[in-house]
Amino acid sequence: MNQDLPNYVSACSMLVASSVGCFTFGLLYLLGNSSPAINRLLGVYPPSGALSGVLLLGSLIFLLSWATLSYFWSKRPPSCSFAVKMALALLAGSLLLTFPPLVRLL
Numbered sequence: 001m002n003q004d005l006p007n008y009v010s011a012c013s014m015l016v017a018s019s020v021g022c023f024t025f026g027l028l029y030l031l032g033n034s035s036p037a038i039n040r041l042l043g044v045y046p047p048s049g050a051l052s053g054v055l056l057l058g059s060l061i062f063l064l065s066w067a068t069l070s071y072f073w074s075k076r077p078p079s080c081s082f083a084v085k086m087a088l089a090l091l092a093g094s095l096l097l098t099f100p101p102l103v104r105l106l
Contacts, residue, residue: 009070009074009077009078012069012078013066013069014066016069016083016087017065017066017069019087019088019094020061020090021058021065022091023090023091024057024058026093026097026098027097028042028054028057029097029098032050032053032054
């Protein structure tokens with residue numbers, strides 16, 4: 001990584017990538033509960049059911065988004081306020097996706 005970059009770039013990319021991972025967990029949870037076919041597809045390890053696929057895919061999305069954001073933001077660093085706003089929006093979305101009344105509607 002370039003030494004001239006601000007120190008906050010790696011922290012911003014980690015913050016947003018972890019929020020993307022949380023949003024992925026919520027989305028996969030909702031999709032798995034609303035569709036039996038997707039629930040079966042997410043069952044990577046049969047004793048744990050769909051939770052194994054949710055954890056595997058969510059972790060992979062987190063790692064890929066972290067690497068991608070780190071790469072692109074090393075060339076053009078974002079502002080900290082932009083990263084925090086994006087992370088808060090994704091976390092609010094992930095909370096809504098796991099909200100029980102919403103899950104029951106679908």
